[in-house]
Amino acid sequence: MKILVCVKQVPATTDAKIDPETKRIIREGTKSVLNPFDLYAIEEAIRLREKVGGEVCVLSMGPESAKNVLIEALSMGADRAFLLCGREFAGSDTWATSYALSKAVETVGGVDLILCGKQAVDGDTAQVGPGIAAKLEIMQAANVSKVEEITADAVTVSRMNENGFDVLRLKLPALLTVLKDINEPRVPTLNNARKARTAQITVWGPKDIGADPEFIGLNASPTRVVKTEPPAVRNTVTVKIGGEPADAAKALVGEMIARGLLSKEGTE
């Protein structure tokens, strides 16, 4: 079985800054990391490969530095890595990104299952995974919390909804976006990490994947970011309560009741 995981390099959440002019995230000089939700997709892909055999490919679109997140995926145990890189891709919104990634999936060829994290922590749209499935015209399930069963031609999953879970059977090829509940991502071993750092990463430009230049990049993107602002900084204050433990506990409970964090009922 060939499983492909789409991953994204994102700014470390504590380090994100926004350009006041362009309203885009300033990536230069900012620490970048693998989108945390993608770790779960990589881990699930590796577990499925361990179960049914095959290979795990990872795919990303981004600058040259995005190779680092592919190396991280290879360190966890992925077999091959692909990067879409080139200024033609710059400024792509979720529509154009979905198009480019879907063309790359076709170029990799023979992919049975595509896994994505539920969303990227920078854009928070959760649109690219489903977008790829739409472009490829394959079945998809978002917010998957468990892969119940996988066979050569179908995958059965639990999908979270507002009221609980649906159990869905999808004919392969299919795309899943996965939740954090699905697994605990492994920490790479040193042996794998060393191999990953010398592994070949295939870099493709638009021509390599047969992408129509009219469908990629900023000009092909129907979305316009009008305004982006970082969330307000939360002002937290640490209050230390001294004294004997019993007195301190009473004072703490009193403080929590005063702030509405605890009901007075049953605390007497």
Added chain:
Amino acid sequence: MAFRKGAPPGFHVEIIPPKQDSGKLEEDLELFASKFERVMESGFTASLTDNAMGLLAFQGHECITELGLRARPDQVLIHLNTFHTKQNLDDILDSCEKLGITSILAISGDGSPRLPKLRPADVEAEGTASVTSVELTRYIRKHYPSFEVGVAFNPYEPVTHEFEKLKRKLDAGASFVITQPIIEQNAVVDRLLAEHPALPVTVEAWMSKRLFLLSDVVGYPIPEDAAFDPIGTLTELIGLYPGCGFYLSLLGFKTQYPTIEEMAAERRDSK
């Protein structure tokens, strides 16, 4: 055994394995290897940290294996915290056993969103809310009895609470203790030594000149420009606590290590 009370030279040198996100991994591994081999040659104990400060790093045992280093069994202390999967925990302990390592330092650890936390059932502690160094110690002693397990002692925590916790750790099978860093005579450490005269105690000595980094440990702010003489302080601590081992954190291998070797030689000669 490196932790036997009064056994010379009793220096435990902290070595932090390379970080997972290192951009120069091979270089970092070379440095790790050179530090490790030097500690082995000196007859000291190499204390290998486990994702210190919650920063993802490679494990000490895998660095030893991967680099083909020779671990002298009595001279390696593997730190092991509670932020692992059950599988990972057992793999680490199995690997350490195969390497002939005999000492583990069981600590609760700092954790991070990227690190899984052991569940009570993983260490057969279903009755507890969460896994601490107590449950970890008990598990190691039960399933890997060949290991001597050490635990941390924090003289800056509320004293009664810390001594109660120490009792639980000792009851779980811990057989030696390493303190948090102290920079002068410490009444709580004095009490520890008085109440547990047979317990091997290693005192952590802060070897960085940047004393303010200890602010979080001691619980009060230390000014960034506070002057500090690590070697002078270590000399003083050795005089104050002659029966203890000394854990050297953030030791400068280029600048301080030769002095430490000289101090060890002096300690050997004086015995």
